[in-house]
Amino acid sequence: MNEIRIQIDGKEVRVGEGMTVLEGAQSAGITIPKLCHHDKLVPFGGCRLCIVEVGNGVSAKLVVSCVYPVEENLVVRTRSEKIDRIRKTILELLLAHAPNSPELQVLAREYGADKDRFEKEASFCIHCGLCVRYCNEVKKLNAVGFVDRGIRKEIAFIPGIAARECKNCMECFPLCPTSYLQAAFVLIEALAFSTTSSGTASTE
Template identity: 65%
Template sequence: MSEILLQIDGKKVTAKEGMTILEAARSVGVSIPTLCDHEKLAPYGACRVCTVEADARGTTNLVAACLQPVENDLVVRTRSEKVDKIRKVLLEQMLAHAPDSEELQELAQVYGADKDRFEAESSFCILCGLCVRYCAEVKKKHAVGFFDRGAKREIDFIPEVAIRECWDCKECFPLCPTSALQAAYVLTEALMSPPASSTKGCNSCG
C-alpha cells in the first residue's frame, strides 16, 4: 500500500492509503473530539464534532475527520477559530437535547458552549447512532433502529426482537453518550409487559 504524506496541525504525518484523517491524527497523538466514533464500528459521520479544516488542491474545506480519507499534501487544522465555532454551536444544539450528558459537558467546557443557548428539547438523544450501529454491525441483532425523519427522528426498539435479545445483552447501554437509550429500553419494556396480560383478556372475551 502506498504511503501518503500530509500535515496535521503543522506535524508531518505519514499515513497509509485509505486511512481517515482521524486515524492519521491519532497515529501522531493529535486528538480530535468525537462522539459517534467507535473502534468496532464503521465511520458514520453523524455528530460532526470531528469537523476539521483541510487544505487540498488550493481550496479549504470543512470535512468530517472520521470519514475523510487522507490524501497527499493535505494540510489539516484540527483547531482554528472556524472549527472551534462550529464545534461550539454543534455542542450547544446537542446540549439542548441532552443537557445532563457528561461527555457533552466536558466538550462544552473546552469550546465554551452554553447549554442554555437553545431552547431545551427533551429527546435526550443526539442521534449518534452508536446503539443502532452496534446492534446491527457487532451483535447483528437489529433490535434498535431509527424511526421517522427530520426533527421527529428518534431511536426505538423493535419490541419483538428486544424481548428476545436485549435482556441478556444491553451492551449498547454504556456506549450511549446520553441516557436516552436506557430510557427508550425501559419504556419498551414497560410497553411490552402489559400486552401479555391484556391479550389474555381479549382471548377470553372472544
C-alpha cells in the same frame, strides 16, 4: 498497510493509506472530538463535530474528518477560531436536546459552549446512531432502530427482538453519549416485556 505522509497541526506524521483523517489523527495520537464515530462501525458523518480544515490558502476547506480520506502531503488543522466556533454551535444545539449528558458537558467546557443558548427540546437522544448501527453492523440483531423522520425521529427497541436478545448483550448501552438508550430500554422493558416464571423474557 502502506504509509503516507500528512501534516496535522504543523506536525508531520505517517498514517496508513486508505485511512480517514480521523483515523490517521488517532493513529498519530492526535485527538479530534467525535460523537457518532466508533472504530468498529462504518463511518457515518452524522454529528459533524469532527470537522477539520484541510489544504492551504484559497483551497483550504472544512471537511468531516471521520469520512474524509487522507492523501499524500495533506495538510490538516484540527483547531482554529472557525473550527472551534462551529463545534461550539453544534454542541449548543445538542445540549438543547441533552443538557445533562456528561460527555456533552465535557466538550462544552472545552469549546465554551453555552447549554442555555438554544431553547430546550429535551429529547435526550442526539441521533448519533451509535446504538442502531452497532446493533445492526456488529451484533446483526437489529433490536433497536430509528422510527419516524426529521424532528420526530427517535430510537425504538423492537420488542420481539429486544426481549430475547438485549438482556444478554447491552453492548450498545455504554456507547450512548446521553444515557437515553438505557432509559429507553428500561421503559420498553417495563411496558412491553413480561417475565415468565422461569425468568425468561417474553413479549406475550
